[in-house]
Amino acid sequence: MNINIAAVDYDGLIPNNVGLGDDPRVKRALEKWHPGYIDWWKDMGPEGFQESLVYLRTAVSVDPKGWAKFDYVRMPEYRWGVLLAPAHEGRKIPFGRHKGEDAWQEVPGEYRAMLRRLIVIQGDTEPASVEQQRHLGKTAPSLYDLRNLFQVNVEEGRHLWAMVYLLQKYFGTDGREEAEALLQRRSGHPDTPRMLGAFNEKTPDWLSFFMFTYFTDRDGKMQLEALAQSGFDPLSRTCRFMLTEEAHHMFVGETGVTRVIQRTCEAMKEAGISDPNNIEAVRKLGVIDLPTIQKKANMHFSLTLDLFGNEISTNAANAFHSGLKGRYREDRLKDDHQLESGTYPVLRLIGGKIQNEDVPALSALNMRLRDDYVVDANVGVSRWNKVIADRGIPFQVKLPHVAFHRHIGEFVDINTDVDGNLLSDAEWTKRRNEFLPSDGDRVFIESLMQPQFEPAKFASWIAPPKVGIDNKPGEFEYVKIA
Ligand code: BYC
Numbered sequence: 021m022n023i024n025i026a027a028v029d030y031d032g033l034i035p036n037n038v039g040l041g042d043d044p045r046v047k048r049a050l051e052k053w054h055p056g057y058i059d060w061w062k063d064m065g066p067e068g069f070q071e072s073l074v075y076l077r078t079a080v081s082v083d084p085k086g087w088a089k090f091d092y093v094r095m096p097e098y099r100w101g102v103l104l105a106p107a108h109e110g111r112k113i114p115f116g117r118h119k120g121e122d123a124w125q126e127v128p129g130e131y132r133a134m135l136r137r138l139i140v141i142q143g144d145t146e147p148a149s150v151e152q153q154r155h156l157g158k159t160a161p162s163l164y165d166l167r168n169l170f171q172v173n174v175e176e177g178r179h180l181w182a183m184v185y186l187l188q189k190y191f192g193t194d195g196r197e198e199a200e201a202l203l204q205r206r207s208g209h210p211d212t213p214r215m216l217g218a219f220n221e222k223t224p225d226w227l228s229f230f231m232f233t234y235f236t237d238r239d240g241k242m243q244l245e246a247l248a249q250s251g252f253d254p255l256s257r258t259c260r261f262m263l264t265e266e267a268h269h270m271f272v273g274e275t276g277v278t279r280v281i282q283r284t285c286e287a288m289k290e291a292g293i294s295d296p297n298n299i300e301a302v303r304k305l306g307v308i309d310l311p312t313i314q315k316k317a318n319m320h321f322s323l324t325l326d327l328f329g330n331e332i333s334t335n336a337a338n339a340f341h342s343g344l345k346g347r348y349r350e351d352r353l354k355d356d357h358q359l360e361s362g363t364y365p366v367l368r369l370i371g372g373k374i375q376n377e378d379v380p381a382l383s384a385l386n387m388r389l390r391d392d393y394v395v396d397a398n399v400g401v402s403r404w405n406k407v408i409a410d411r412g413i414p415f416q417v418k419l420p421h422v423a424f425h426r427h428i429g430e431f432v433d434i435n436t437d438v439d440g441n442l443l444s445d446a447e448w449t450k451r452r453n454e455f456l457p458s459d460g461d462r463v464f465i466e467s468l469m470q471p472q473f474e475p476a477k478f479a480s481w482i483a484p485p486k487v488g489i490d491n492k493p494g495e496f497e498y499v500k501i502a
Contacts, residue, residue: 028080028103035101037082038185049188050102053199057180060203061096064151066173068158070096071502074170075489079103079178082261090490092500098174102185105260113251115350115357116343123253127190131342134335135252136191138345140198141215142243143183144205146176148219149232151207156229159469161479165226167489167498168272172233175265182258190254217427218323225465226482227280227308231320234273234400239327241266242348242393249346274400277317279483281404283307285411286483296415303464306480310408310415312465315457317417318438321397322425328390330429331366336385347385348392364388367422368430374423374440394419425456473501 028037033051040047062070073092081087082103111123127135150173160166180202187195205212208220218236223229244266248259287305288294296302302309329336339345340359347353355362364384365376381388398419405416421440423431435448438455452458457465472479476495488496 028082028101030080030099034181035099036103038102038104038189040102043189046185046189049196050185053184053188053203056200056203057100057177057184058096060147061150061177064147064154064206065177066095066150066157066170067154069166069170069499069501070094073500073502075167075492075496075498076171076174077490079261079265082106082264084264087264095170095174098177100174100178100181102181103178103261104254104257105264107253107257111253111256113343114249115346116251116341117358118251118343119357121251123251123256125253127252128342131344132191134339134342135255135344136187136194136198138247138339139183139186139255140202142247143180143187143198143202144215145219145240146180146183147202148205148207148214148216149173149176149236151214152219152221152223152232153229156223156226159226159471160473161226161482162472162477162484163475163498164478164485164488165276165482166473168276169229170499171489172237172269172272175269178265179262182262186254186258217326221323224462225469226276227313227316227465228320230273230276230280231316232273233269234277235317235320235324235397236327237266237269237273238397239324239393241270242389242396243327245348246345246350246389249350251343255344270400274403275485276482277313277400278404278407279485280308280481281310281313281407281417283481283483284310284313285408285413288413289411294413296413306468308465308468308481310413310417312457312461314417315455315461317401318420318424319456321419323427325390325393325422326426326428328393328429329386331368331387331390332379332383332430333386334383337380337382340382340385348389366430369423369434372442374431374436374442390422394422420455473499 028035033054034040071094074095075090076093076098077088077090078099079087080089082105113119113121113123153169153173156169157166184199187199205214207214213220223232244259244263248256248263250256284307287307288302291305293301296310299309299311359381362381363378364381366379366384366387367374368377370377401417401419408415420438421436423436423440424438426432435443435445437443468481470479475497478484488494
């Protein structure tokens with residue numbers, strides 16, 4: 021392992037541990053891209069808080085034992101940098117037809133287009149999420165949550181830098197053009213939308229934000245884990261370090277939803293309401309009823325499943341076979357890592373029924389990653405259910421069937437209920453609001469979204485966290501609003 025890499029050079033405009041000082045071409049390219057990025061951040065980043073001092077963590081090392089420092093920063097002055105996890109000396113390509121060959125330190129010519137596409141898609145999601153969340157600051161339920169939102173946002177910005185570095189360093193003129201285009205597309209824009217569906221949806225309220233960071237950032241985790249296995253070593257190292265930051269985003273999501281559920285259950289108990297479906301009575305307490313939380317989960321889970329692409333995919337097969345994108349934790353799997361024989365069960369619509377069919381394992385890699393995702397997503401859901409059960413309320417949050425409310429893949433043309441039972445168009449129209457947030461639900465949630473900017477105070481619908489960020493006490497002023 022190369023130990024010098026742990027130290028990050030903070031002297032120049034762009035903090036980095038990739039030796040930018042000795043790479044004038046890439047340094048110049050990134051310095052040229054920088055003003056456009058700052059303009060984008062000011063136009064499309066968090067609205068209204070650019071002058072506020074925010075207690076943020078900044079990566080100062082890539083040493084897992086102590087990589088970040090916390091301090092007050094104005095967001096446009098955040099030190100976005102280029103950080104790669106340490107190289108593994110002598111690393112080999114871990115899967116596909118080149119398995120066992122030396123990992124690539126330069127782009128393999130024959131796979132250039134495929135690799136660029138993967139990097140561009142990954143890069144596109146990062147600014148997209150910042151754009152989706154830009155209005156949320158105004159309605160933050162506490163300074164603690166406001167700070168967490170901004171932490172997530174600046175780190176998504178840094179993840180954009182991570183992908184732009186790869187484009188600028190390894191892809192010449194077209195890499196430069198792609199880097200520019202990443203600043204041009206806009207989430208939800210009718211003419212220049214972001215590339216993947218879920219990143220063009222709105223994040224209208226804080227429950228959506230927590231669901232997004234729980235479910236959609238977890239797709240980020242799975243995709244980054246798969247790319248961290250890449251035979252293209254710079255991509256692998258970049259993704260390995262991004263995963264360190266990503267963990268906090270999912271923490272924000274999981275604990276955010278937990279605190280919403282906890283507050284609802286506590287308020288119900290205090291008021292002596294034991295029926296979770298007595299929605300009107302629960303809402304009068306100024307908290308979000310559990311069935312509506314379930315509907316939000318249905319929405320964000322199903323939108324996120326679309327991000328795994330088609331269940332059966334030649335693109336995914338090619339990316340694996342070429343050694344560019346592996347499986348979730350490929351290095352811990354015990355098989356031949358080539359998958360040229362063997363099958364994998366894929367849930368498909370066959371003769372009007374949803375059933376498993378064995379397909380060649382290489383074609384089923386999107387499905388396989390999605391399966392791993394569902395297992396991972398269920399872990400936190402169990403923890404939410406424990407919070408509910410501990411307070412004696414008869415309700416369980418449940419992830420909907422994977423065929424429910426899908427816009428990509430096998431199930432695009434059908435409607436189902438949350439258990440995967442087929443519904444006619446008419447039944448779907450009639451019952452949609454049982455499964456997904458209705459206009460009324462949205463209006464109710466919106467009515468709760470009143471800012472709470474006093475230190476140590478929290479909005480009515482969310483419990484305080486168990487511990488502060490960086491172990492700060494409850495009254496700590498995480499954001500000094502300017
Ligand atoms: N929306 O063969 P298929 C994150 C297109 S999140 C629109 O199934 P493939 C984050 C597809 O592009 C992680 N189009 O596709 C989270 C293809 O089009 P072309 C982001 C879609 O390539 C929170 C065609 O359909 N990273 O980091 O196997 C906050 C055929 O599809 C969609 C990545 O996704 C869709 N949902 O799989 C911040 C990793 N799905 O090329 C950040 C990189 C498919 O035929 N991306 N299509 O015109 C990939 O690995 C793959 O491209 C995908 C799709 C998994 C996305």
